[in-house]
Amino acid sequence: FMLKYQEIANQIEEYIRVSKLEQGEKLPSLEDLITNYEVSKNTVIKALSILEKNGVIYQVRGSGIFVRRQNRKGYINLINNKGFTDDLADFNLSANVLEVKTILPTQEVSDNLKCSLTQEVYYVKRIRFINKQALCIEESYFNKEYVPYLNKEIVEDSIFHYLKETLKLKVRFSDKYLRIGKLNQTEASYLNLNTHDPALHVDELFYLMSGEPFDFSKMTYNYNHSQFFIQSSGMDK
């Protein structure tokens, strides 16, 4: 079962895709959408507000509803929470698992996961590849309270898929901190680059539906494959 406004949002997005509407092209009017979908005005507006938030459309009072979207290919959208799987769907992604174990958290990890220093967490270290080239080094820490079990097989696949399907955990939101620096020797060797080459460090904290942080990840990206995209929706609406 799906919510009406969600369903309508999906259908409008589908409509834009199959009609191959481009930036600036006009969609049916609010009233048309209301009669077509046989729902109330508020419901359509809610659907449109989702699409607006996601950068798919923009609405202009007195004028109409228009298509936005114009993502350059190969850029990773920093707003979605879905990992890369969506943005880089056209590319050949894989991961090389270096370690999966339980450890005692460092101060930094315990601060972020809001867990005790004496309570073990899962530690996972992976190198992620895109088209067989190293994309990033990823070190993740999982609160065992929410992720009681992990192993190499699970982690070689998509962790998020496992969390969602098996553990029934859903990510509600996340905080990302980006920083630019230089690669040290170890990082450089993993990424097949040179020491002192540019490095993009991303710390990311993932929260569950209930608002509890459960996954703290530290990533170091290969600068050759680091292209990111951000759509800001500006005003409060």
Next chain:
Amino acid sequence: FMLKYQEIANQIEEYIRVSKLEQGEKLPSLEDLITNYEVSKNTVIKALSILEKNGVIYQVRGSGIFVRRQNRKGYINLINNKGFTDDLADFNLSANVLEVKTILPTQEVSDNLKCSLTQEVYYVKRIRFINKQALCIEESYFNKEYVPYLNKEIVEDSIFHYLKETLKLKVRFSDKYLRIGKLNQTEASYLNLNTHDPALHVDELFYLMSGEPFDFSKMTYNYNHSQFFIQSSGMDK
């Protein structure tokens, strides 16, 4: 005059600040808010959805409304459209204007601004400083149709302030493209760094309320001052 939901959103944010509520602390229930502000349920929900979008709160069904917000200081929020002025308010910002002139657009500029190759645009080159250290090199191109006049005095101050107050232009949304590379010799000298040091390149396209692009800016950041923050709100709601 202000919209009710906007007013309520502001007041709740204010309430969080003066009450010094921290991450995870609970706000009054929906029903309380409805009776306190004497508005309908939908209006409160709209106010809350703005705060949720801005990363200020999160709502949990059956449980309550909680404070989010936990921005590390000095990180630039990549979601806001306001330039740096807000995030770096505590720091000493200034700009050194190198050039202000009208030129014919390159192919790249005309593609982005959707203007003809034969129609002149304003070109502005600035170095921006934070606490007297070079933060970034900024080259901006403005469509003259919307920004008919610029000069050095205006540009030394905040361009966005001028656009808003004098020209009555409002930014509706923007697209940002981030890329990491190495500084060339010229860039390095402007930023007081070394050739081949890390460089963060950001291309940003700003759109007006009507959806027209009017400002295309190419920025190169000093990696020592490049700390960015992104709050993702995850799911479609």
Next chain:
DNA sequence: CAGTGGTCTAGACCACGAA
């Protein structure tokens, strides 16, 4: 099962843009 957040409606009225 009480408390709390979320969805949906029908309809009144407002505000902006374009012809």
Next chain:
DNA sequence: TCGTGGTCTAGACCACTGC
């Protein structure tokens, strides 16, 4: 002035959490 998007309401009913 008309078409179109935006705000707001009152109320019905649904869904999840935690005692």
